[in-house]
Amino acid sequence: MVEAIILPLVKIVIVLVAVLVTVMYIVLLERKVQAWVQVRLGPMRVGPHGILQPLADVLKLFVKEDITPVKADKWVFTAAPIIVLVPALIAFAVIPFGKTVTLFGTTMPGYIADVNVGLLYIVSVAGIGIYGIILGGWSSNSKYPLLASLRASAQLISYEIAVTMTLVTVIMLSGTLSMVGIVDAQLAKGWWFGFMQPVAFAIYFIGGLAETNRAPFDLPEAEQELVAGFHTEYSGMRFAFYFLAEYANMIVVSTVATTLFLGGWLAPFPNVPALSLLGLVPGWAWFILKTFLFLYVFLWVRATLPRYRYDQLMRLGWKWLIPLAILNVVVTGLLKVLV
Amino acid sequence: MVEAVAFYSLAALILGFGVLVVTAKSTVHSVLFLVADFLCVAALYVTLQAQFLAVIQVMVYAGGIVVLYLFVVMLVNLKRPPEAHSDPRRMGRLGLVMAAAVMVELVAIFALGWSKPEVTGGGGLSPNNVEQLGRLLYQDYLIPFEVASVLLLVAMIGAIVLAKREL
Amino acid sequence: MQTETLRPMFDTDEMVINMGPQHPSTHGVLRLILKLDGERVVACDPVIGYLHRGVEKLCESRDYTQIVLITDRMDYVAAATNNLGYVETIEKLMSIEVPRRARYIRTILSELQRVASHLLWLGTHAADLGALTVLLFSLRERELVLDLFEEYCGARLTYNAMRIGGQPVDVPPGWDKKVLAFCDQQEQKLPEYETLLTHNRIFVERTKDIGIISAADAIGIGLSGPPLRASGVYRDVRKDEPYAAYDEMEFDVPLGVKGDTYDRYLVRLEEFRQSLRIIRQAMPGLPEGPIMAKVPRLIKPPAGETYHAIEAPKGELGYFVVSDGKSPSPHRFRVRPPSFCNLQALPQLVKGHLVADVVALIGTIDIVLGEVDR
Amino acid sequence: MITITHYMVLSAALFTLGVIGVMTRRNIIIILMSIELMLNAVNINFIAFSYHLQNAIGQVFAVFVIVVAAAEAAVGLGIILAFYRNKETVNIDEMSLMRW
DSSP states (O other): OIIIIIHHHHHHHHHHHHHHHHHHHHHHHHHHHHHHHTTOOOOOSSSGGGTTHHHHHHHHHHHSOOOOOTTSOHHHHHHHHHHHHHHHHHGGGGOOOEEEEEETTEEEEESSOOOTTHHHHHHHHHHHHHHHHHHHHHHTTOHHHHHHHHHHHHHHHHHHHHHHHHHHHHHHHHOOOOHHHHHHHHHHHTSOHHHHOHHHHHHHHHHHHHHTTOTTSOGGGOHHHHTTGGGTTOOHHHHHHHHHHHHHHHHHHHHHHHHHHSOTTOOSOTTOGGGGGGGGSOHHHHHHHHHHHHHHHHHHHHHHOOOOOHHHHHHIIIIIIHHHHHHHHHHHHHHHHHO | OHHHHHHHHHHHHHHHHHHHHHHOSSHHHHHHHHHHHHHHHHHHHHHTTOHHHHHHIIIIIIIIIHHHHHHHHHHSOOSSOTTSOOOTTOOHHHHHHHHHHHHHHHHHHHHHSOOOOOOOSSOOOOSSOHHHHHHIIIIITHHHHHHHHHHHHHHHHHHHHHHOSOO | OHHHHHHHHHOOOOEEEEEOSSOTTSTTTOEEEEEEETTEEEEEEEEOOTTOOOHHHHHTTSOHHHHHHHHHTTSTTOHHHHHHHHHHHHHHHHTOOOOHHHHHHHHHHHHHHHHHHHHHHHHHHHHHTTOHHHHHHHHHHHHHHHHHHHHHHSOSSSOOOOBTTBOSSOOOTTHHHHHHHHHHHHHHHHHHHIIIIITOHHHHHHHTTSSOOOHHHHHHHTOOSHHHHHTTOOOOHHHHSOOTTGGGOOOOOOOOSSOSHHHHHHHHHHHHHHHHHHHHHHTTTOOOSOSBOOOOSSOOOOSEEEEEEEEETTEEEEEEEEEOSSSSSOSEEEEEOHHHHHHTTHHHHHTTSBHHHHHHHHHHHTOOHHHHHO | OOOHHHHHHHHHHHHHHHHHHHHHOOBHHHHHHHHHHHHHHHHHHHHHHHHHTTOTHHHHHHHHHHHHHHHHHHHHHHHHHHHHHHHSOOBGGGGOOSOO
16 A cells, blocks of 8 residues: 555655646746856845745746637637646656665655656657647637647657657667666666767757757747747746746756766766765766756856857758658667677 | 446447547537547557557657647648638438447448458467567568568659749 | 749748747847748848937937937947047038047047947847857946946947037056956957857858858948958948048958858957057057137037048948038038948848748847837 | 447547538538547447457557548548638538539
């Protein structure tokens, strides 16, 4: 009873709270990192060094008026942010945060669920999130959001192909679709897949930027072109849902990258005796560290690069990333057969 | 017990959303209900030990095909409701009657003509059957699999030719 | 004939969207009515007048000294050059010989102004393309220019820094060193922008071959300033009809080749360097002497009319003033603002490009709506 | 106890819903979606039998059905778009003419 229901529930609550808090603080981190790049201070007023800024933001979003445009499709308009947020959160169900530990006499796996199709589960769940974006833009009954949502969905679908192709190479190396199995395979191989598959890693990173609508692929919410993108008409909590979903998706992409390419909870250099001390750090700490490293690159890129244009983005996706990813699959297959 | 609860609730959802798909006034709502329907079907697959199919159902159906529908619904920016005009010779009732006939026929087949078929090959169904499915697809059913991919290619080219404005 | 009948049949709906007057990137209150085919712009119709304050008519009921203040409010990010154009027009009308020291100060001020204006352009242009960091960098440097202006005349935006016949105040002690220090600093900052933009693949792809305008078209539309020079036309009022102390300065006029957005960017970036070069010549070479010519207390130019143009940061800024010789205010006052004339090129520039390019192109012609609408 | 018959009835009902949609609706997009419902009904049967007979071949065929559904959707929607471009309608009753 305890192991079957209570423990998973506790873990779900822990993960959800952790994700939501991380989202709040990623926003702060983003503003801070961007500020430091731009030789500014960033938020400084709420709490020491703006540390309480996220709370103030959340409070503001809570008390803001929640406006529904008169001509909007009310049901869809309300449902769209939820459709975006829920898949972003349930994707965490299969992500292994650490290795299995024994705690108070019960074994405690470091994941909520180890599904045998875990990787595909994440991809398919991400596909559902697209609906929220399309519907949000459509239901606002306004031209800029509609344009932006069409852009967004075309972009997400295009880059999903390339990203999925990179996942195929990882599956070929690990021989399993389970996220835990993939980490174990990296342990068995002695190499993180990021080093064995640098091309796939690079494509995954670029595709991940595009799938989370981050700069330089943030066309769907290009303020300068399309006002605020598909959530132009949203305000208050419903806007906050979109916001949360975007950052939660960033975390999903980072955690997946960590699991697939950076060895998940594994400590680096387990085979170098001089660095065996690194193994003492708990697995979840490594996991979080790697995830944040990845997230930091996201923020860094945003502060540095201009934005792609729509046709250039499509060209990059279809003419470069997808063929390259397919070629990578073929080469990996050949190497697997020959070597 | 758990199985029954899962089946009946999922069946109710599947049929309920199915009715909504067919009856919804707005096309976009109809598409939304279709997605919900497909998600419920995927859940049903999970209860039937077909996790891979469930994920594929969500990925391809919900995440791919229905998005296409949604795209077309948005591109087709109708100035008047799509069902405004009705052919005077249309016999809607007859359609319902025929649908009922199909239902009766199907149930009759299941109830009367059903015998356990002899199926060979496949070799059992393990709970973790992704690998098994992969082997079947790439070994026993390789030719159909390749034909299916050719079908997809043809469909892709066909769709581009049809939808392109000027060739 | 056949295509004409078929065309509307085969068109999927063209979408008309309204960009502005409240839109994050229309640099003020410009309104564009864009007709889109998908994301491609078929036609563009700029609508102006949201900031019309009747400056020209207003000036006809103010006396000549008061008008200097009003000119500040036209191109409000380059107020000093607005002042300069106006005071020189009246000086020309009254045949006043401005002391050499005043002319040097004016040259320094207008080049500082050019740097400030180009910095603002650079920042907003880059921000329009999504490179937010450049905006923050360039605003940081612009702040230094504004500090210099504040020290000189006490104002940071609308300077009212010139008078008919000369300068109201002399340079404050120590100001020259600060100006030269700023020049050195700015020189060092320019490579920062270049790393972020000039050699950035995304930026180059976003700007190269976007909004090409040929030299003939540019002249035909009446472009002036950097957009005209980017098309390869050698025209700079500072060289062609020198004013202030430009005839004593040594500087080059950067020219573009193709006339696309990238060329316009490069031309403006080079103008930074040339402006710094001019300031570096003028500041140490500041001649001694008075800063104000003998000017009557009540300015009443003789009857007549005159047109005088200067090279404002955004292009050729001309003033046409008619005086009836009796009243203390102009009989007719007319401005030829560079932004207004450059804006005319926009419909031609954006045709066939994507929505995303529209913002890049609004940025590249560098308009200020206060000047367009007056 | 849930038997295979339960699944078969569910699938028959879903199939019939699809038939009703095809027969009664005039919006061709909804008709195509009804066809998708029918294909799903077929898939439910495949999977249910696969489970019932403990044989993975049913899943293989379900995969093929999904492939066919994808192809059908792509071509069908392409035709709809081409048609809409010419006739500005998606009403199937207005598509009765073979030429225009």
